[in-house]
Amino acid sequence: MFTEGLGLIFLLNFGGILHLISIARKDADRLREVALKWSLAILTTTVLLWVIFDGGGQFQSVIKFGWLGGMTLVFGVDGISLFFLILTAFLIPICILVSWDSIKFLIKEFLLCLLLIEILLMGVFTVLDLVGFYILFEGVLIPMYLIIVVWGTREEKIRASYYFFFYTFLGSVFMLLGIFAVYSETGLTQYRALCNCELREIVQNSVFLGVFISLAIKIPKVPFHIWLPQAHVEAPVAGSVILAGVLLKLGGYGFIRFTWPLLPEATEYFAPLIMSLSLLAIIYGSLTTCRQVDLKRIIAYSSVAHMGLVTLGIFSHTLQGWVSAVFLMLSHGLVSSALFIVVTLLYERHHTRLTRYYRGVAITMPIFSIIMFLLVLANASVPLSSNFVGEFFSLMAAYEYSYFVGIMASTGIVLSATYSIYLYNRVCFGTPSRYLHLPRDLNRREVCALLPLVVLIFLLGVFPNEGLVVIMSTAQMGAAAIE
C-alpha cells in the first residue's frame, strides 16, 4: 500500500489543478472552496503517509518515471522528506484561508499558483535525482515570483521580485555547473547511486562551492540574504508564508541531502567556514532584527538568525545536529508562518506595517494578542514550544563541535528574546495608539487559520518524541552511510 502513497499525493495535486482549471473564473467562492478541499485532501494523505511509514531510514514509496532519453526519474520518501511533505501540505490550506478575502483579483490564477507550488515542492522534497532536483528547485521560483509580482501590495514589489530573481537565479547557475561536474565525473545523476560513489577531492570541492552558493542563497546565509526581507515585505501573506515556511527550508533540505552524503570530504573541508557564517548569521541577523521597525522585516531578519542555527546543526557533523536541523526547520516553518499571518492581520486592519504606529493592541484585540504572545514566545524559543527543542539540540551540536561556537551561538538566546519581546511589547502593550481605527478582533476564519499552527507548535514542543524518533533513524542511516 505504501508504494502508492506518494503517487496518490501527486495525483490528488494534479486533480486539484485540473479541477480548478475547469471552474469558471468568476465563481470566486467556489474556486476557493475547491482549492481548500483539495489541499485538505492532500494534507490527509500526507498524514496517512506518516501513519504507514515504517520508521526505517530507507527511502520508501519509491516511484519511477521514464524520462528524457531513457533516464528514469525516481521519487521516494524517507524520514526527513516525510516531514517536509507534511509541512508543505499543512501550510497550503492555511495560505488559502488567510488570503480568502485579501486577494481581490485573479483569484483563479492565484490558487493555481499555490497548488502549483505545492506540487513542485512535493516533487523537490521527494525527488532522488540531481537534475530532477534542479529543475523542480528552480521551477518553484516561477509561481513564487508571480505571486510576489502580481499580488504584492506596493510598487516596491518590482524591486523585491528583481532581488528575489537575481539572487536565486544567480545561485542556480552555480548549482547547475556543479551537477554537470558530477555528471561528467561519474555519468550519474541518481541520488542513491551517487551516495555510493566517491568523487575526487578537487571535484568535490568545486561541486560543493557551486551547490553551497545556490543553497546558501535559498536558506539564506548572511552575505546572500538581502533578498529575503525585501521579498517578504512586498509579498502577499500567502507568499510570505510559503517563502518563510517552506522555501527557505529547501536550502536546509538541500544541505542535508547533498552535502554530507555526496560530498563528505569537501563538506568536512568547508565546515568551519560555514560554521562561522552561521554564527555570523545568528549574531548579525539578531542585532539587525533588534532595530527594525517594519513588522514583516523583523520576522524576516529573525528567520535569517534561526536559519543560522539550522546550518550550525547540519555542519557540526553530529547526529543531534541533523536531528535539530530538521526539527528546527519544521518548527520555524510553523512559527514564522504564523507570525507572518499575525502581522498581516494587523496590516489588513490598519494598513501600516511600521511598529511606530502600533500600541495597545491588547486592549482592542485580546484574542489576537493571546495568539501573538504564544507565537512570540515560540519565536524566542521558550521551552514547551517546538522551537526550543530544535534550538536546544542545535546548540548541543554546536557545543559538541566546539565550545567557542556553542558559547557564541547561545547569545542568540538573549537576542531572540530581545527582538521578539520588544516586538510584542511595542505592538500589544501601552495605551492604545490614536492611529489605530477599526479595532476589530480576529474573525472565525482567521482563528481557524492560526489555531492549527499554534496548537501544532506547542504539541510538537510537549510531545516531540514521535517526530524525533523518525528523524533520528534516518539521520543514523545517513551517518552510517558517510562512515
Next chain:
Amino acid sequence: MYVLVLWLPLVSAIISGLWGRKIGTRGAGRLTSTCIILCWGVSCIILYEVCLNGAATYIQLWKWFDFELLTVSFGLQIDVISSVMLIVVTSVSLLVHIYSTGYMKGDPHVPRFMAYLSLFTFLMIVLVTSDNYLQLFIGWEGVGVCSYLLINFWLTRIRANRAAMKAMLVNRMGDIGVVLAMLLMYREFGTLDFSTLSGLSGTDAPHMTAICLLLLMGAVGKSAQLGLHTWLPDAMEGPTPVSALIHAATMVTAGVYLIIRSGPLFEKSPMALTVVTIIGALTAFFAATTGVVQNDLKKVVAYSTCSQLGYMVMVCGISGYSTSLFHLMNHAFFKALLFLSAGSAIHAIGDEQDMRKMGGLLRAIPITYVSILIGSMSLMGFPYLTGFYSKDLILELIYGRYYIAFAYWLGSVSALLTAFYSMRLVYLTFMTETNARQGSWDNVRESSRAITVPLCILALGSIFVGYIGKEFVLSNVMSPIVANGVKMIPLLFSLLGGSLALFLYVVVAPRGTIWLQGLPIYPFFNSAWQFNHVVNHYVIKNVFKFGHKVTYKVIDRGLLEIVGPEGVSKICIRLSQKISNLQSGLIFHYALTMISFVVGFLYATA
C-alpha cells in the same frame, strides 16, 4: 493524588484565563483560590509523607525525549527539598490569591490576573518537582514569562512595560548560563538527571567548575544577585501581590533552589563554592546599602529581598544547603508579609508609594502596622522570631570558615543595615507626623478582610515558622561551636542598626535625615551603585547602535546592495550601452569582432 498538585493550578489558570468572562470576577477568585487550597492540602500531605515519614516519591508522567541521544522524562520527583519548596510555594500562593481578591477589587481584569497567578504557581511547581535540569528549565523560563505578564498586568503603563521587558531580558542573560551548563553536562556526562549527576564520583574538576559557574550565572539572573540584579527593583511596577508572590517568596528563590539542587555538583568544585560565597556576600552588602537610602516603600523591601537572597546564596557557598533552604522558607513568609502589608498600606493611602509622603499610619491602620512590624522584626533577626533561626545560623556558619572572613563581616554589616532600613521604613511610614495629602489622608482606613486575614496568617508564620521548621529542615545541621561573644555579634549589630535608625530619625530629626542625605556617598547608594547607568549607556546603547548603523545601514542596505543586485544592474546597463556602440553599421567593425572571437575561441579550446 500527588499529581494533583501539578494539575490543579493549571486547570484553574486555563479556566479563569480563557473563560474569565463567563465565570466573572468573583467566580475567578473563588475558583482559583479553591484550587490552590486543594493544592496546598496536597502539599501538606506530601510534606507529611516525604519529610516526616521519609518516603521520597517519583512519578513519571511521560517521556519528553526518549531516543538514542537523550532521555528526559516529564514527572514529579518529590524529596525533602521539593516538599519544603512545595509547601512554601503553595502557602504563599494561596495567601496571595486570597489577598488579591481583595486587593484587585474593582479592576476589570481580575480573572486574567488570577489566571496568571495560578499559571505561575503551576510553573513554579513544575520547577521545584522536576527530576532533571531540562524540566526544571521549563519551569525556570515559564515563571520568567509569567513574571513578564504579571509585571505588565497594568499594560497601559509605560513604566510597567519597560520593567517587564527588562525583567524578561535580564533573566534571559542568566538563562544562557543554565543552557550552557546543561549542554556541558550532556557533553561530559550524557545525562541531565539530578540523580545520575549527583552520584558522579571522581570527575574532571575543570568541567565541574565550569558547569557550576554557569549554573551560578543562571542563579544570579533569577535570584537577582549582583550584576544581574537590576530587574528586581524595577519589577516593583507590578501589582503588589505579584511582588509578594514572585519577587519575594518564590520566583526569585528559584536561583537559590537551583544551587541547592545542584549542591552535589558544587561540592566537587571548591572554586565555584568560593565564587558563590563572594557573590552572595557582595549582593547582601550591596543591596543593604542601597535599601538604606531608598524612598519608595516597595523598593526598600525589594532591595531587602535582594539582600536576603544574597544571604541564601552566600551560605550555599559554604555547603550550608539546608540552612539556605531554611532561610529561603523563612524569608518567604516574612517577606511576603512585608510586601502584602506594604501593599495594604499603599492601598490605604491612595496608591502612594513614597515613604516621605506617608507617616502617621499607626493609628489609622493598626493591623497593617502590626504585620509590618512583625515582618521587620523577623527580617532583622529579632530573637525567637522566624528570621532569627536562619539568619543567626547563617552568620555563625560563615564565621566558622575563617578563610572567607570578609563574607562574615559583609554579612554582619548587612545585618546592621537591614535593621536600619527596617526601622526607618516603620518609622517613616507609621510613626512620624503624617505627610500625606489631605485628600488621601481622609480616606485612610483598614483594608477589607480578604487582605487582613492573609496578613494575620503570614504574621503568625513569621513568628512561628522558624521555630517549627528547624526540626524539619535543619535535622542534619549541627550548630557550629563559636564563642559567646561572636554569637552575639549579629544580634548586637541588628539592635545597633535599629537603634541608630530610631536615633537619627526620632532624636536628631530632621537634622538626621539631612545629615544622611548630605553624605557624599548618598547619591551613589541611592542610584544603586550606578549599575543601570553603566549597562544602559555603555553596553546596550552601543550594541543597538551597532545593529542599526553598522549591520543594517552600512552592510545590508549599503555594501551588499552595491556589490549585489544594484551594482550588477548598473554595470549591466553601462556595459550594454558600450556594447551597443559596436553596432556601428560598419562592416569592418563586425569583421574584427568576428575574427577576434574566433581566435579567442580556438585559443581557449586548443
